Amino acid sequence: MAPKKPVSEFKHLLQPIKIGGVELPNRIAMAPMNTLMSMDNRGFVNEQVMAYYAARAKGGCGLIITECILATQLAAKFPFTTNLHCYDVSFQPGLAELAETVHAFGAKIFAQMSIGFGRQGHNHYGESPPAPSVVPYGVEPEMMPKSFVKVVQKFPQAIEGAGGHTPYEMTVEEIRQQEDEFANSCKFILMAGFDGIELHAPHGYLEHQFLSPRSNKRNDLYGGSLQNRMRFLLEVYFKTREAVGPKFALGMRISADEHLPDGFTHKEALETARLMGEYGCDYVHLSDGSYEALKYFFPDRDGTMLDEARNFKKVVDVPVICPSVHDPKNAEKAIATGKCDIVSLGRQMFADPDWGVKVAEGRSGDIVRCKRCNECLIRAQMGLPVRCIINPNTGREKYMPEYWRPPVKATSVYKMNMPPRLPKHTVPH
Ligand SMILES: Cc1cc2nc3c(=O)[nH]c(=O)nc-3n(C[C@H](O)[C@H](O)[C@H](O)COP(=O)(O)O)c2cc1C
Numbered sequence: 001m002a003p004k005k006p007v008s009e010f011k012h013l014l015q016p017i018k019i020g021g022v023e024l025p026n027r028i029a030m031a032p033m034n035t036l037m038s039m040d041n042r043g044f045v046n047e048q049v050m051a052y053y054a055a056r057a058k059g060g061c062g063l064i065i066t067e068c069i070l071a072t073q074l075a076a077k078f079p080f081t082t083n084l085h086c087y088d089v090s091f092q093p094g095l096a097e098l099a100e101t102v103h104a105f106g107a108k109i110f111a112q113m114s115i116g117f118g119r120q121g122h123n124h125y126g127e128s129p130p131a132p133s134v135v136p137y138g139v140e141p142e143m144m145p146k147s148f149v150k151v152v153q154k155f156p157q158a159i160e161g162a163g164g165h166t167p168y169e170m171t172v173e174e175i176r177q178q179e180d181e182f183a184n185s186c187k188f189i190l191m192a193g194f195d196g197i198e199l200h201a202p203h204g205y206l207e208h209q210f211l212s213p214r215s216n217k218r219n220d221l222y223g224g225s226l227q228n229r230m231r232f233l234l235e236v237y238f239k240t241r242e243a244v245g246p247k248f249a250l251g252m253r254i255s256a257d258e259h260l261p262d263g264f265t266h267k268e269a270l271e272t273a274r275l276m277g278e279y280g281c282d283y284v285h286l287s288d289g290s291y292e293a294l295k296y297f298f299p300d301r302d303g304t305m306l307d308e309a310r311n312f313k314k315v316v317d318v319p320v321i322c323p324s325v326h327d328p329k330n331a332e333k334a335i336a337t338g339k340c341d342i343v344s345l346g347r348q349m350f351a352d353p354d355w356g357v358k359v360a361e362g363r364s365g366d367i368v369r370c371k372r373c374n375e376c377l378i379r380a381q382m383g384l385p386v387r388c389i390i391n392p393n394t395g396r397e398k399y400m401p402e403y404w405r406p407p408v409k410a411t412s413v414y415k416m417n418m419p420p421r422l423p424k425h426t427v428p429h
């Protein structure tokens with residue numbers, strides 16, 4: 001069937017781009033979203049996880065960024081609900097299968113790696129989570145998106161007990177141990193055949209908590225000035241860079257602004273990104289707000305972060321990814337006018353995994369538009385695997401043979417990614 005509209009309408013969106021040494025076929029990324037499809041809360045990849053990502057790769061995303069993967073044992077003790085894990089070698093085979101599956105459908109795959117949720121973490125036993133300081137978080141209704149307030153009125157139980165346990169203050173020794181363990185886990189991702197790693201530093205999670213004077217009240221090397229508040233993120237970055245080597249794509253996600261009194265400001269976020277860019281961070285993926293400022297995190301409107309993205313473009317020389325632009329015309333315009341380099345689609349990917357293919361084939365009018373109703377989010381909040389009110393197949397992809405991995409060609413050989421070799425240690429005598 002002939003395309004209804006010339007593809008040149010989206011020529012910027014469909015142009016390849018490089019992140020570090022990784023060439024992406026287009027400017028369409030899938031935003032990281034925890035889907036609770038690992039089911040068992042042991043954090044392993046399963047058939048459903050693979051088929052779910054395969055659908056989005058097949059549907060035209062040039063880059064899949066996984067849901068956040070908890071990368072230390074301590075982080076995995078305090079999930080918000082159910083996450084993928086990668087803190088020892090047992091997680092590597094499943095992750096390798098996932099990377100191969102996404103590649104088989106033509107996309108690149110980055111792992112979003114989390115060093116923990118900090119004060120926003122919970123566990124079943126009511127234990128205190130680790131944080132920079134003893135400052136619990138709270139959720140105020142006026143900081144929620146209107147759509148979320150509506151869905152909470154429908155399912156009030158979903159936010160019963162919302163707000164965190166009082167965290168404990170991490171010692172310097174524990175901070176450094178967590179950084180080391182995190183960097184080591186990132187090697188598993190590289191060896192599993194992923195194309196890159198995204199440091200998960202937005203949304204009020206642990207790295208963000210260190211950055212923010214609202215949650216970081218320390219008076220040691222990790223608190224006080226912006227330079228000190230950045231130390232944790234920078235140490236995580238440097239240790240990870242050392243673990244994966246200079247050529248492996250390594251980027252970060254950061255909230256463009258905390259939007260709260262005493263919070264991490266837009267100006268500070270720009271300075272953090274500028275410095276990270278100077279130190280060789282390969283891309284900046286934006287988000288906004290935190291659990292306490294949820295309306296910025298899950299906007300009710302298209303393109304709310306584009307003006308902030310444009311400011312990041314002015315301070316870094318690496319690609320800037322901007323989320324929550326669901327309308328392909330807005331996405332094309334954002335890239336054409338230099339507000340961002342890549343768009344990342346979150347909830348829109350639950351509603352229609354074929355967004356990219358429809359754009360590329362001139363069928364953008366056929367895209368099933370996400371209603372931003374947040375029913376998917378509330379299910380996740382309740383600890384259930386994600387579903388979408390307008391796409392009955394989201395969460396059921398493992399039953400759809402078109403998303404099973406095709407057999408590889410007889411001539412294909414596998415390639416193994418190896419971490420850099422450690423310098424030789426002198427044997428003491
Ligand atoms: C169910 C759900 C889970 C999410 N999990 C993550 C996550 O693991 N890591 C992350 O950085 N963002 C996460 N997000 C935020 C999305 O990446 C995205 O920034 C946000 O949904 C706004 O984009 P959208 O309007 O396209 O959905 C999640 C969003 C949803 C709806």
Ligand code: SF4
Nearest residue numbers: 370371373374376388
């Ligand atoms: S349930 Fe579906 S339509 Fe509603 S916000 Fe989630 S993805 Fe969009």
